Amino acid sequence: MVSTRSKATNHHSSPAQGAETGEKRSQPSPSSSTKNGRSPKKAKQENEQDVAEKKEFEVSVQGEPTTETQEEENNLGEEGVKDEIAAEDAKAKDEDRVESREDEVKREEKKESGEKDDDDEPRHGTLESGHIYFLYRPKVETDEAESLDDISKFHILLIPQSGKHSKGHYHRIIEVGKKKLPDPGAKHQVIWGLVGGVGEDKSTLKESFGAYTYETKTRGTRHQAAARPAARGHYILHSPRDELADSPDHNRQRDYKTLLAYEITTPTQEDFGQVQKELGIEEKGAVVLQVKDPNVESRGNPRAAGIPREKRAQYPQHLLDIFRNRRFIPSNPVSLLDYQGAELLIITSPHELHESLGKQGEKVEDDLDHDSAVEKVSMDDALKELGMSKSEFPEDALEGNWA
Incomplete structure (x- = not known):
């Protein structure tokens, strides 16, 4: 019995017992496990087995495990729970991606078949x-713009x-006529627009706004510089209730006036x-959208x-x-904006x-203010959201300077 216990003590002594004999027990860390050729998963399994053996021995010797062993077991348990949560989160993200793709396919099928969607009614x-x-x-062969005269297109x-x-x-990419929004102070100014592109992949944004070259018969190779982001913010498409909407003699469709209201988060006011x-x-503004x-x-x-x-x-x-x-109606439902080639009127909202x-x-x-405050991002984050980089897309315009 004594010799058997001595052997057990040599192999399974607790940290407390090791301290009495001048011995110190060390546990392999995940990093050392990896260095020794074992995967983190294998090292974790060995740690769990080691702690279980320690606990079993301490219970047999002194009736209960030491505090340190109990803490080790609890820590391993917490790590296990974290791993389970991480696995569940990863699974949920995978399912979301699958559902997202399925939703995209269904929307495209409905769009192609002409099937009516639940959101295809004005409200x-x-x-x-x-x-x-x-x-x-900037215009072709113009690397830097210094004013409106130097730009070829303006996009929302x-x-x-x-x-x-x-x-x-x-x-959705909306091309704006006159290369600017209607004057904020104008009582009634109308500018043409066009839905120039609709997509579901961030990578297509770089194709839409990136630099490119092309060949011409008379001028040879021509270079078109990349687009410059001038502002980023939060928007809503909102249709205010008309007091006359319930009148049977009223023009029902015109009751669904639709505003594109926005609040800029980048750049800052300064x-x-x-x-x-x-x-x-504007830092906060709105325009009326109509579709032809x-x-x-x-x-x-x-x-x-x-x-x-x-x-x-x-x-x-x-x-x-x-x-x-x-000839024109409010862009309500918003699905009217989901078709490339849709012609728009962008009209001032003077109030x-x-x-x-x-x-x-x-x-x-107030809700717009709140959402905008939550969505404030840095200039780097704004470029990242567009799949852009500083080297390809100068950010000077986000600081108020032409580029």
Whole structure:
């Protein structure tokens, strides 16, 4: 019995017993396990077995495990729970990705088949919210812009974070005529727009806004510089309730007036400069959006000039029915903006923002303020969200300076 216990003590003595005999027991760390050629998982299993043997021996000798052994066992248990949680989180993320892809496929199938979606009816309230970017592109063979005269295109990029497009990286690229927003102080100014691109993959943004070269017969190789982000913020598409909406004689569709309201998060107020001023970007602003019937000929829209009928928005019949022989209607439902080639009117909203947003305007504006504060990001994060880098996309404009 004595000799047997001595052997056991040599192999399974607790840290407390080791201290009495001048011996110190050491546990292999995960890093040392990896260095010795064992995987972290294998090392963890050996640690668990080692602690279990220590506990069994201490119970047989003194009736209960030492405090230190009990703490080791608890720590291993906590690590196990963390591993289980991490595994569950990874599984949930995988399932979300699968569901997201399935949702995308279903949406595309509905879109192609012309099947009516639940969100394809006009309604009031906040229809959608998400991230908004304003970007401009210098003219061909112009590496740096110094004013509006040096830019070829101005874009609004919408990345929804709510509704049916809340998953993935769905986005709409709107090309803005006159290369700027309507003047904020104007009573009624109308600028043409065009949905120039719709996508579901962040990588396509780099293709849309990146630099490229092309060949011409008369001028040879031409270079188009990359777009420059000028501002980033939070947006909502909101349809205020009209007091006359219940009148049977009222123009029902026009009751669904839709505003694109936004609040800039990058740059900060202190960094607002000439770029934002000349592009008509406010720290907090709104414009009215209307959509043109694609079956009606365009008149004076430079962004739609020369676009053949087959390249215009191909709306399914249930969306075409909403026009009811009207040339323009509010962009409500927002699915009217989901079709490349859709022609738009971008119109000033001359009132204070809360007044433009209707009876609940103050609350809606408060919600916009809150969401914008939560979404404040650094300039580096803004570029990262677009799949861009400083080397490819100069960030000077986000500091108020032309680039």
